[in-house]
Amino acid sequence: MGSLTVNKQKLKRFTIATKPVMEEYLAKMDVDLSDYTFAANFIWLANSSGFYAVINKCFCLFVMTGGELTMLLPPIGKKKHITDAIISCFKVMNTNNSSPYYSRIDYVQSSMLEEFVQNTDEAQSMFEMLESYLVEKKLVDYVYEAAALIELRGNSYHTKRTEINKFMKSYPDYVIEQLDSVKHKDEIMHLFNKWVSDRVKYMPKEEAEHFLEGIHQERHAVKQMLKYYEELSLIGLVIYINGELKGFTVGERINKDTATVIIEKTDFEILGCAQFIFREFSKMLKEHYEIVYINVGDDMGFENLRKVKMSYRPFKLVPKYTIYQK
Template identity: 90%
Template sequence: MGSLTINKQKLKRFTMATKPIMEEYLSKIDVDLSDYTFAANYIWLANSSGFYAIINKCFCLFIMTGGELTMLLPPLGKKKHITKAIVKCFEVMNENNSSPYYSRIDYVQGSMLEEFLQNTDEAESMFEMLESYVIEKKLVDYVYEVNALIDLRGNSYHTKRTEINKFVKSYPDYVVEQLDSVKHKEEIIHLFDKWVSDRVKYMPKEEAEVFLEGIHQERHAVKQMLKHYEELCLIGLVIYINGELKGFTVGERINQNTATVIIEKTDFEIFGCAQFIFREFSKMLKEHYGVTYINVGDDMGFENLRKVKMSYRPFKLVPKYTIYQK
């Protein structure tokens, strides 16, 4: 699918060539959600489903799903331009969609909403906008202090330390390497497939059905990540045990103070591997980027994932909102 023209607004394909354009607009805003990077959006989008436009001096990212158009992020730009851009984006979505019900803006950071409301120049128009739209809280991103993840001090991290110590004792010949997208490609895909198979075995049937619906998209994301690893300026590591790749993880910088873990997978049968690779990657992210915080994304609504992420005692939870029309 090429570009689209909707309501006289041209939407261009979201491709690798969009990277410098989007990153120019991202540099103008202060957010620490894991969704606000080019790489995070590029690897998760199907090849023909992403579109963008510069609307009222804002970068606007759309996704086409089943013929319906939504936004993956709010318009990115200066505060004084946001409100009119939001209104225009809804006009574009409504013109395309079979019902206004489908039109929405996802992954809006709470602090951005607060800033819009506090903008005195836009106060009146923002009030009028809130009369026509509904803002609904969705998931939260889990953000940690990087030193806490490395040191794992105190009683609250006792279990993590125990798991890591058992891992090191059980697998003293482990080897950690920086991820190479060519060298490690096939082994990473193989581990991902094993991870999916193992995960489903221990899931309740109703949860497994929901889980499997997203697996095709996640497998595509892993392949996109490997294919464009260098271009996306990603960083990652892998871990070998007895010559077999048993874990991999990939991340990037969100802003000056925060890095993010985009994806992490380990073999369920290797006790303590997940805890060990997370600590080692935290060290790598701190050393490479000099960051203070690490964002590991949301829990996708899975209770078991929520428990795992809460067990690391997040420094803060960053809410994500969706904007709908009334």
């Protein structure tokens, strides 16, 4: 699919060439959410589903799913332009969609939400604005202090320290390397496929079917990450054990102080590998990139993932909202 025109508004394809355009607008914002980077959206979007336009001096990112348009992020730009851009974007979505029910804006950070509610036209009261829109709290991003993830001090991190110590004792000949998208490509895909088969092996049948439905998108994301690794300025590590690649992790800088982990996979059979590579990645981010905080994204609503992320004792939880029209 090429560009799309909705109600005289041209929406261009969201491709790797969009990177400088989106980043020009992101630079105007102060945000530490994992969703607010070009790479995070480009990696996870299917090739034909992303579209963008500059509306009311804001960068607006849309996604087409089953013929219905939604927004992956709120309009990105200066605060004074965001409210009018949100209203215009809903008009675009409503014109395209089979029902206004499908129109929504995801991953809205709280500061933008406040701006949207408060910065209304004089003729339109806040009450009227809230009468027209429904705001729903969805997920939270888990943000940690890099130093805490490296030092793992105190009783709350006892289990993590134990797992890492057991790993180092069991696999003293491990080798850590910076990720090279050409050198490590085939081994990373091999590990990813093994990770999928291992996950399915221990799942109930009904849960496995649901899991496999979403795995196509994640496989695509890993391939996109490897294909455009250099262009996206990504940061990554791999770990070898007995000559075999057993784990990889990839992230990027969100802002001056904060980095995010985009994708991490380790071999289930190597106990402690996930904890060890996470600590090593945190070290690299702090020592080489002067990162203070590490955002590992949300838990996608999965209880087991929530437990894992909470077990690392987040420094803060950053809420994300979705805006619907009533």
